[in-house]
Amino acid sequence: MKKIIFVLLFFSLCLAACSNEEPENELEPDDNNSVAEVEDNDDQNQIENDHQEKEEERFSIASLSIVDPSREGMINQVGGQLLEGITLEQEIEMDAKQFVSEHTDELTEYLQLVTSETQNPIDIEKAIVHFLGSPNYTEAIESALAYDPDFPEPDLPGAKVVEGEEEGEQAEKGKAILLLDASSSMLLSVDGRVKMDIAKEAVQQFADVIGQDNDISLVVYGHKGSESGADKQLSCETIEEIYPLGAYEQGSFEESLASFESKGWTPLAGAIEKATEMSQDTEGAITLYIVSDGVETCDGNPVLAAESFVKENEHRKVNIIGFNVNQDAEEQLKDVSEAGNGEYYSADDADELKETIEYEWLPSRAELAWAHTKAPGPWEILRKYEEYDEDHDKIRALVKKEDERYDQALIILRDEEMVPREVRDELRDLLSGNYTKRFDELRDLRSQKIDEINAISDEIKERVNEWKEEMSRRKDERGDAF
Structure with missing residues (x-):
């Protein structure tokens, strides 16, 4: 009886073992549906x-x-x-x-x-x-x-133009022509300094100011030849615009002032006539600023020249600074400025010239x-x-x-x-x-x-x-x- 029970138990275990091995045998390598199902599960898990x-x-x-x-x-x-x-x-x-x-x-x-x-x-x-x-x-x-x-x-006035300002930014500019006497009398000294050196320095400072609102020109006369009679014609006929009328540029203007020396006669009338010729096709306000230390010596008539400059143009004027002049010269220069609808100013030494140039053309009240x-x-x-x-x-x-x-x-x-x-x-x-x-x-x-x-x-x-x-x-x- 025990042997029979043992045999039956043995066969039962064998059958159970066979049953557990069946799923492995059913999953064959060529069963594509089962493989795909496993892969999908793996992908989802990933x-x-x-x-x-x-x-x-x-x-x-x-x-x-x-x-x-x-x-x-x-x-x-x-x-x-x-x-x-x-x-x-x-x-x-x-x-x-x-x-x-x-x-x-x-x-x-x-x-x-x-x-x-x-x-x-x-x-x-x-x-x-x-x-x-x-x-x-x-x-x-x-x-x-x-x-x-x-x-x-x-x-x-007196302040420098802001760097980077575009050309033409100002709506309208005036025009200023500076006439500088370079005759031989400007070689004389005032307070230990040559008058010409003082005048150049003052004109440079003046240009720094008015150049902000004006096109500038610099005309020089009396800078050729000598004071001798033999050189009179050359000296009286040589009147030059050494800084062409246009926008002010400090460095170029300074170079122009350094390009000449005082030498000869005084063609004041000719210088004013030169300014008239330069501006004959120009409308609007034009002002002459003349720095001189003496009277006309080239036989011209500066009073008539000034009248001609302002004729038929009420916006033009002639302003004059008499630098260390005698009474006769001062009277003539006053007459010239009056004929030119302008003003006359007197400066007897370097400080007065500098102050006159710096502040005489002040803003109005x-x-x-x-x-x-x-x-x-x-x-x-x-x-x-x-x-x-x-x-x-x-x-x-x-x-x-x-x-x-x-x-x-x-x-x-x-x-x-x-x-x-x-x-x-x-x-x-x-x-x-x-x-x-x-x-x-x-x-x-x-x-x-x-x-x-x-x-x-x-x-x-x-x-x-x-x-x-x-x-x-x-x-x-x-x-x-x-």
């Missing part, structure tokens, strides 16, 4: 693994920075993952609610991942900023910080009365405020759009019941508090830029006022009524 790795790679609360609502914090903020590639203009024009709606699934999945790892409001806020924060604060804030009001430089218009006025300053606000408002728009996106995230957290109410309330307070701090920063930034605009405006006003006071003082000293 996709899930890749997705999990991607989630882990893009999100780690421990690696996120504390939210910093300061100006520096906004500049350094790394843009949220969901806004990658969004430009400043695109974000400003964005409908935040619609944008989040289009990415609801992605945002919901992200928030589920976050809240599954933490229920700490501070960490959740960091994660929300990491996903929805603005990527464009840096561009907007740096543009606002770089704003320069760029007020026009006031045109003040009327011009000084309107000097305040050279400085920025209230409307100009207001316009600069508005220009700055165009940049500033872009930052404000970014803060608002960002906050709208955060509100949408809070709604998802509430609707999906991802966090308790108390956590959600604390998170809302954090986001709201940082929103307020960002606007505080923006108010400080705007105040800073407004102060800068006002400071620049005030500095220009101060320079204009100083110039006005100085010009008025000089006119008072000279006794000018106008």
Whole structure:
């Protein structure tokens, strides 16, 4: 009986063993459906693994920075993952609610991942900023910080032209012809210096001033031959324009002054006639400025020449500076300036010549009365405020759009019941508090830029006022009524 039971048990074990081996025998290498099924399962597993790795790679609360609502914090903020590639203009024009709606699934999945790892409001806020924060604060804030009001430089006599000013920028220029006496008498000395050297230095300084608003020409006479009778004809007939009428260029003008010396006779009438010939086809205001130390010695009539120069043109005039002249010369030069509808000025030494050249052609009282218009006025300053606000408002728009996106995230957290109410309330307070701090920063930034605009405006006003006071003082000293 025991033998029979043993045999039956043996056969049962054999049958069980055969049954366990059957699935291996059924999976043949040529069974394509079964192979494909296994491969599909492997691919699905790989996709899930890749997705999990991607989630882990893009999100780690421990690696996120504390939210910093300061100006520096906004500049350094790394843009949220969901806004990658969004430009400043695109974000400003964005409908935040619609944008989040289009990415609801992605945002919901992200928030589920976050809240599954933490229920700490501070960490959740960091994660929300990491996903929805603005990527464009840096561009907007740096543009606002770089704003320069760029007020026009006031045109003040004696001030140099601003470098970089384009040729032809001024609407209309006057024309000035400088006639410089280089006769032999200019070789004499005044206070230990040669008169010609003093005159050249003063003329150069004068050209620096009037060259800002006028085309300039320099005509020289008496610089050829000698004072001997044999050289009279050469000296009297040689009158040259050594700096052609045109825009003033300091270096070229200085080179022209250095190109001659005092030598011969004094063809004053011929020099004025030369200026008349040069300007016969020129309309508008033309002024002769003559620096001379003596009378006509070439048999000409400078009074008639001056009358001819201004004939039929009320905008022309002849102004003369008599440099260390005797009484006879002064009387003749006064007559010439009167015939030329101009003024005569006397300078007995180097200091007087320099002062006369520098300030005798001062702005009128009327011009000084309107000097305040050279400085920025209230409307100009207001316009600069508005220009700055165009940049500033872009930052404000970014803060608002960002906050709208955060509100949408809070709604998802509430609707999906991802966090308790108390956590959600604390998170809302954090986001709201940082929103307020960002606007505080923006108010400080705007105040800073407004102060800068006002400071620049005030500095220009101060320079204009100083110039006005100085010009008025000089006119008072000279006794000018106008």
